[in-house]
Amino acid sequence: MKRERIECALPPDAISALQPFFPAFDLARIRIREGIPRYVIGDPLGYADGDVIYLQRGAYQPDTTQGLALLAHEIAHCQQYERLGKWRFRAEYLRAYGRNRRSGMAHDAAYWQVPFEIEARAIEDLVFETLQEQLTLAPQLVMINSGSLKLYEDA
Numbered sequence: 001m002k003r004e005r006i007e008c009a010l011p012p013d014a015i016s017a018l019q020p021f022f023p024a025f026d027l028a029r030i031r032i033r034e035g036i037p038r039y040v041i042g043d044p045l046g047y048a049d050g051d052v053i054y055l056q057r058g059a060y061q062p063d064t065t066q067g068l069a070l071l072a073h074e075i076a077h078c079q080q081y082e083r084l085g086k087w088r089f090r091a092e093y094l095r096a097y098g099r100n101r102r103s104g105m106a107h108d109a110a111y112w113q114v115p116f117e118i119e120a121r122a123i124e125d126l127v128f129e130t131l132q133e134q135l136t137l138a139p140q141l142v143m144i145n146s147g148s149l150k151l152y153e154d155a
């Protein structure tokens with residue numbers, strides 16, 4: 001029996017957290033599916049095909065910083081698909097991977113060094129660091145605000 005795939009749009013909170021990092025790309029078009037297609041090489045946490053993002057079971061965590069950073073990585077690939085068109089993106093991706101393999105790299109390194117992956121990881125890291133910083137700053141801002149409120153009340 002064929003297992004039915006869940007497909008959903010990004011929740012509104014995830015869209016508002018991630019949209020600033022993708023100013024020219026409407027995140028409402030993204031669809032999430034659970035499970036990685038069988039034809040994908042290796043064992044990635046996520047895989048993008050056009051506007052569809054496939055995530056390993058349990059990797060979809062749109063309410064954690066880590067989960068949002070992973071989504072940002074895959075959204076970067078969705079944007080690459082749009083920028084080049086599906087077939088050209090795939091061809092250029094495979095060409096870069098093949099070139100790396102021929103130069104002697106093992107699968108993991110060859111994949112790691114594909115320029116599309118370097119670009120996606122840069123966005124992933126930026127999202128992680130920015131959201132993490134917001135998390136540590138938010139309680140401090142609350143303290144500052146309630147502090148000034150206290151001063152106001154005392155006056």
Ligand SMILES: [Zn+2]
Nearest residue numbers: 073077117120
């Ligand atoms: Zn990637």
